[in-house]
Amino acid sequence: MSKLWQKSSTDTESEIAKKVEAFTVGNDYRLDQALVPFDLKASAVHARALHKAGVLSDDETKKLTETLSEIERVWKKGEFNISVQDEDMHTAIENYLTEKLGDLGKKIHTGRSRNDQVLTAIRLFENDALQRILPELNALSDQLVEFGKTHKHIPMPGFTHTRKAMLSSVALWAGGFAELLRMQHHASSGVEALIGRSPLGTAAGFGTSIDIDRDAEAAELCFSQPMICSTSAQLSRGWVELQFVQYLSGISAVLNRLASDIIQYTGETTPYFSLDDVVCTGSSIMPQKKNPDLAELIRGRHSLFMGYAATLQSATTNLTSGYHRDLQLTKEPVLKAVTDIEACIEAAQILISSLNVNEKEITEACTVELFAAEEAYKLVKEKNISFREAYRIVAENPENAEASDPGQKLTESTHLGSTGNPGLERV
Template sequence: MPNNSNDLNTKQNKEHTKTHHKNDVLWAAEGAQKLAPGVMAYLAGEDVVLDQALFVYDIQGTQAHLQGLAQIGIISESEYAAFIDALDELKTAFEQGTFSLDERFEDGHSAIEFYLTQKLGEVGKKAHTGRSRNDQVLTCLRLYMQDQMAVVKQLGIDAIEVLIELAEGHQDTMMPGYTHLQRAMPNTVAVWLLGFAESLMDDVQHLNSVMHLLDASPLGTAAGFGVPLQLPRAETAAAMGLSRVQINPVSAQNSRGKYELICLHALSYLLLDVRRFAWDLSLFMTSEFDFIQMGSSHTTGSSIMPNKNNPDVVELLRASLSVVDGAVQQIQSLLSLPSGYQRDLQLSKEPLIKGMQKTQATLALLPELLQALTFKKDQMKDAITSEMMATDQALEKVKQGQSFRDAYLDSKQDDELIITAEQSIDQRVSLGGAANLGLNFLRVRLEGLV
């Protein structure tokens, strides 16, 4: 088997262009009339573009399938070695940009098979033995989701770590706490930040559950009925790094779209918390609040008003959930289907990939954005007014023996019992409050999520 080179791959690309066209479909019978170009383009849709995000996973799944075929003697060891070399070359060429997955192909699956057939001749035609494009797309999507959700998880953890670090430095930075957007009680920046840190931990914990569900191989279920071959499904699952198999072939087919939807729901919880945080930032950065300033690295100017400094990044963070919510709705509307594969499910790729990419891009911005924040301590403290200590005053009367409800009413009238904002913060000793943040508990929980 010759070594891969840019010249060889460039030459092969040119040969593909000359010898292969998208209308040369894998399933066409010899001598059959070709599909009309408009029909073929409509059927292929955006698959060849979308499959650029899935191509390396499709190659990985094909290698595992070939390992299984070699194990049961359908292909020889030498043929298996040739297949693996060719697929490694294809993966390298694709990653280096010397092999283009483009409009010449119906999709990524056909590109792999045509490449193998051109590279290995008659041997290449054995690659699809015991396999359907149904389980091929299921497999590459499963590997994609598992891998990309791991990326999302790490991005979430990165954001949590910065939130905790920032909170540690602002344990004594006071700010008003709000309910109904009205000043309520004294609070600290640390409590506010850790609220989002712990919420994101919930989201990461949910990601772990989803990734456990995804950790199952549909490879070997073919078109949804199994195949008359003793495929070593557990071994091929292990070869792809998956711990178990989806046993029933109908169940495997019915998971198409459903698992994508589960992933997108998990992403939406992350972006829901990001949206709430972005909303708070949007308010606290206004002149009316003037609590937070963001560095020029994360703000923009106005095209007409030289006085403006706009939080465009924060606003787009706030809007990112709409992309994932739209993706959820798009897939939900597809899933009013009977069991088994239906071509409608082809349209589930685009919203999954779009939602995944938007989530990753959003979470990736958070650490540096957090570090670009400056908290205006004086303005925040000055916004804490005397009436915000009324609850503390009522509880002080409770300690003196009065019932809370009577103390609640008396505190509205009491001008003598004065509690300062500092005293209010110092007395917030319940776990999670400003005087007892529970940082160690949060760190231990985070370590358990990694």
Template sequence: MADTLWGKGAALDAVIHRFTVGDDPVVDLSLAPHDALGSAAHARMLAHVGLLKQDEARALVKALKGLHDEAREGRFTILPEQEDGHTALEAALVERVGDAGKRIHLARSRNDQVLLAVRLLLREELLALGAGAVGLAESFLDFAQQHAQVAMPGYTHLRRAMPSTFGMWGMAFAEGLLEELEALRGVWGRLDRCPLGAAAGFGVPLPIDREYTAKLLGFSRVQRSPIDAQNGRGRHEAAVLGWACSVAGTLEKWLWDVQLYSTDEFGFLGLPDAFTTGSSIMPQKKNPDVVELARGRCRELRGIAHQVEAVAGGLPSSYHRDFQLLKRPTLAGVTSARALLDVLTRLVPVLQVKADAAARACDDTLYAAHHAYVLVAGGLPFRDAYRQVGRELADGTFHPDRSALTATHLGGAGNLGLAQAREELAAARGWLDDTHRALAKAAERVWAD
């Protein structure tokens, strides 16, 4: 069995080893490129403060760049007998640069090493999720603009309520995503602090420069308290997954609508064949499996987020091995969220609107409130107008003028606010692009010769 980073020469029980290692040799493959980047920044900091020779730091950074690229390309391996990615990374460094590889762990613990790797991964994933939300919001805006004047019933309690349009319907989900993109900035602020230097949760008695490492890696600040850095395990994962769940909550409603409106009984929407599957027994079936599975992903995300909260909750302060169990669900959650955004961005532009069927469902009763407002415009108090319309509906004499009133206020059917929404979306995209470029430049500085 390979030497562990914490081993002191005593024999390891194979069963205990397997239990404590768990699935880290697989899960840590996703963290490996981030671990390599964080380790390179750490090596540069050690040389910066004189705890490592400059030539050793250069050799380590060069070797770590190679390992980073191998991990990105899926060529980095973690052997089953190795405990985790940290052991595999350090072993590879020793193999490639000799004794300098044994010095990389000076002034850090696996605790802040994995904290940093997870933080770097979460930064990358949050930006990717934000980009996915921007792309999907743009698809909804395009849909809303294309179908701005196409009538459909508006529903409350799943009963016909007031006139609406497919433009209003599509715009609702663009607006929801724009709000989530505003909230993303707050989640980013929580991630934008570097935990490296916390070590096991109490700092190290060495003259390290935490601000230097933070700046190298593109963080705006240091996570000051070493104890809080460990207490934050699960907190930041939950923040990212909580944001993804909030996005999913908006999308779940759209998916429910699509499922309902595309039934034969409604017939307002059609799904392209590419987004349906067949039945093994009923030749006529075109099942909306993509819609149903995407809807299931929304609920799955909530379950994953609850798992992270359950593992991290109920613990005293500082580090506990329970935190190891946070990695797998966190990775599963961000992967599921990215897949959800990607497939819906493909579906929205090809969703088929069946305007005739929707128009047939827009009967006179939808205009009851509109007619009451017409009566109010003629001087009748609203409560009296409300009762008069009710009587006309009951005795069959209700015949509204459908063209009498149109909602021209911001957000109404006659003024969706598409231009403002596109401006907000452009600003969100700009922030994401600028942040992504800043992190890419930071990584270039870490890897520079």
């Protein structure tokens, strides 16, 4: 089967030609399986745009769109094959259309390029992924809020520099992560605006002489608008993807710190929480081990997101305008980032559902030094001295800080965001 760019004289059989093919195709023919339904959707819209432009008849448009729907049914069964000889889904789809419809199948490529094809499919994929990810992000945030509410009466040491600092609470701890996830959700509007512009109809980056109604194409594909300059489409490839992956990396950064805390606070030295056995593993040599592997892998996967972003940033550095084959390498980091963030969010949901508070141990850990700052505030109020003077007095004799009931102390802090009023309802 021929490639979309292939001339009749192209050598495809020599050993060198096959090695070049393997190198240039890479694993795109495998990666594209995830993008097939989006390319089919865009192809159907393009067929209708060609009909509107007078390129396709009613009957031709009907046959093409029906066959595109047939391909989707085959794909859903797992039976649509993309071979290394096809290079990518675009060629595989057009070859299917041509085998089924003859020369009519070749008309689908009128007025477009693989450049705007793949860009449109990727942007549709990104938007679809985001609409799946955001509800799960909210669900995880809700889960943390509920965890905090359930244990709102339980005090907890607060740490700075990994040393005990001030009194905190389980509710305040959980609420902090919940709020960050909410903030990340709210930030999605920025990346949605970037991926929400349609590249379809920009062809190779310079438009075509076919009078395509790009506004209608964009609306039918649920984009907010088309990318106006055809040149901006190719300039955006990799640039938009970098910001999309960086957005997902923002989620993984929060999960990384959440997992790090859970690892720390379920250990022997700070046994504030415990994990159900289902999210832990044992050791092949040490019978007593109960390892927080799920949390460790959530923590570790953040490094992958940093790598995906670095790949995208590096691949697009120093490229002049227009298409370059380097941009082919921007597809894989996006697909992997989506797969990984969905897995990480689900793993974090499982982790929180398996997290238990060791109330006795966590309360006993709220030792006298946590109340040193409160002792200074007490001196300010009782002796009418400056905080700096009170700070010095307590610092010279920290052991004199009055031991307090940690649970009672929670009720004394009432301002928004304090240990006694973490504001979970507002989160």
